[in-house]
Amino acid sequence: MSAGTTRRALAWAHGSLAVQSLGGMLGPVLFLLPDGRQVSPLHVAPWSNDPERETLPDILQELRGEWPCVPFGSDASRKLPPGWSATGESFEGAGVPHGHGSNIHWAWGACDDRQITLECHYPDTHPIRLLRREIVPDPSAAAIDITLEIEARRSCRLPIGLHPTFRLSPRPGSVVIEPGSYSRVWSFPGDVEPGAALFAPDRQWPSLGAVATRGGLIVDAAHVPLSAETEDLLQLSGVDGSLALHYGDEGFRARLSWQKEHFPSLLLWYSNRGRKAYPWNGRHVALGVEPIASAFDLGPAISAGVNPLVSSGVATAIAFEPGQTFITRYRLSAEAAPAG
Incomplete structure (x- = not known):
């Protein structure tokens, strides 16, 4: 593992899980279904044992599973279509990919056979002071309940998000994304990866299908997985706080539920062999299923500013105040499902 990375694991009657200090990332997770089968829906990057990975940005070195992103995305100069502008607040550290907490080692809190807790202190110059994370398996089900607490150092408006990343079965089209209700599908207003875009940019549709x-x-x-080699994003707005992935070839569903009042959109990250450089090497196949209050992953200056999502009534940032702890809860679970 990367230098300094430590791990904690626990098992319960319906599965087992592991959490690492780097990024506070949860994964892998093994669920035991009532029919006796074991399923592991979260993704672990294929370079996890590559000694060269320590040359990578911290967030990529042990990339896996699920973790919180505060703030979500990163400020970066890029050419965007009319209507997108970097008019929101930026600050020292706004360009760190998916926030400070995604790139450093968290400190362990209470860890026993019922829970794992961690916390992450942010730099003194950052508007966020502290993140706290509690991971608790449901003793009666193949499910994990997660709590995220955010404490601000000063008043601010920031995009935030959760970053569950799921592995996919190898056959194209074999996993079906089953979102709850949503109002609109938005495509990224540019190129996520030069030369690897698939979807028509800066467009909207009524259906993911x-x-x-x-x-x-x-x-x-x-x-x-998609049949095309691509690296692209779609954002679902007006979501109801639920999504399932039906693994038809494997006969199970993974479910994610969250508080829609905190995360009114869902970002779908299609990582489908589109990135060719190291460490991706044209082999990375995964699906990010990311509840967000953000404009894609465009960072604080754009998400907290004027953008087409905000103009249509979609919140792309959250207001934080010192002395008021923000608390959100979400749940990951698995269940048997018909094959096909």
């Missing part, structure tokens, strides 16, 4: 590509085709973006 019919999304236009840059080549003029209509694809079903609810069936993954």
Whole structure:
């Protein structure tokens, strides 16, 4: 493992889980289904045992599973279409990918056979002071309940998000994304990865099942892995706080539920062999299922500023005040499901 990374693990009647200090990342997770099968839906990057990974940015070195991103995304100069502007607040550290907590080692709190807790202190110059994370398996189910607390150092408005990343079955289209209700699908207003974009940029559609590509085709973006080699994003707005992934070839569903009042959008990260440079090497296949209050992963200056999502009534940042702890709860679970 990367220098300084430590891990804690626990098992309960319906599974086992591991958490690492780097990024506070949860994964892998093994769920024991009532029929006796074991399933492990969270993704672990394929370079996790590569000694060269220590040359990577911290967030990538042990990339896996699920973790919180405060703030979500990163400020970066990029050319965007009209209507997108970096008018929100920026600050020292705003360019750190997915926030300070995604790139450093968290401190362990109470860890026993019922829970794992961690906390992460932010630099003195950052508007956020502290993150606290509690991971508790449900003693009666193949499920994990997670609590995130955020304490601010000063008044601020920031994009925030959760970053569950799921592995996919190898056959194209074999996993079905089953979101709860949502109002609109938005495509990224540019290139997520130069030369690897798939979806027509800066567009909107009513359904994930019919999304236009840059080549003029209509694809079903609810069936993954995609057949195209791509690295792209879609954002679902007006979500109801729930999503399932149906692994048809493996006969189970993974479910994620969250508080929609905190995370009114869901970002889908299609990482489908589109990135060719190290460590991705054209082999990375995973799906990010990321509840957010953010404009894609465009960072604080854009998400807390004027953008088309905000203009349509979608919140892309959260207000934080010192002395008022923000608390949000979410749940990851698995269940048997029909094959096919």
